[in-house]
Amino acid sequence: MLFCYYQETHLEQWINAKYRSSGLLDAEQHDIERIAEAFDIELIYADCPSFSDNEERVIFLNKHTHDVMARVIFFHELCHVLRHAGDQRVMPSLFKDAQEAEADQFVLYAAVPFYMFEKLPIPDQRSEAIPFIAEVFHIPLELAEQRLDQIQRRVLHGSLMAAAQEAERRQKETVVKWSPETQRILSQLEKQLWEKG
Numbered sequence: 259m260l261f262c263y264y265q266e267t268h269l270e271q272w273i274n275a276k277y278r279s280s281g282l283l284d285a286e287q288h289d290i291e292r293i294a295e296a297f298d299i300e301l302i303y304a305d306c307p308s309f310s311d312n313e314e315r316v317i318f319l320n321k322h323t324h325d326v327m328a329r330v331i332f333f334h335e336l337c338h339v340l341r342h343a344g345d346q347r348v349m350p351s352l353f354k355d356a357q358e359a360e361a362d363q364f365v366l367y368a369a370v371p372f373y374m375f376e377k378l379p380i381p382d383q384r385s386e387a388i389p390f391i392a393e394v395f396h397i398p399l400e401l402a403e404q405r406l407d408q409i410q411r412r413v414l415h416g417s418l419m420a421a422a423q424e425a426e427r428r429q430k431e432t433v434v435k436w437s438p439e440t441q442r443i444l445s446q447l448e449k450q451l452w453e454k455g
Contacts, residue, residue: 270372285378308328330369334361369395
């Protein structure tokens, strides 16, 4: 895959900058306790439903939740703590829906940061790549597939844009590069048309 064509979103750039500045550089360092500590967020495992409090900067995870699903929930709640304000129980539904949509996008970027992903030896076969990504980042297969599809779409889009720009550049070159004989004929034709008015 030609990762040089991948374009990060602003949200993704923000997450990656936060991770890197906190010393989270590769998949081995990408555990939720370390991430919570890097962002000065208290992570509490309790016998209650998972939720977060953005004002107190705390995430509660149900201690009975499987590790893989706990990571997904953690990243979702991390978005609320880091990027959102207000109590969703009392906010307008459209505002709440916007926060939830951003948190869902955040999960993709936070669970599988591109700068970590691109360093890995991702198998060429999709049937091998998805379980590989899921295992390395400790996420469900569905999330690994969703992120792989997103990355592949962005790489394809970037490569198509680059190809279109190159084709446009070449077209401009061919239009500008007339042979001396062609230039002489065009000048003569232009002179004749000018004389006829």
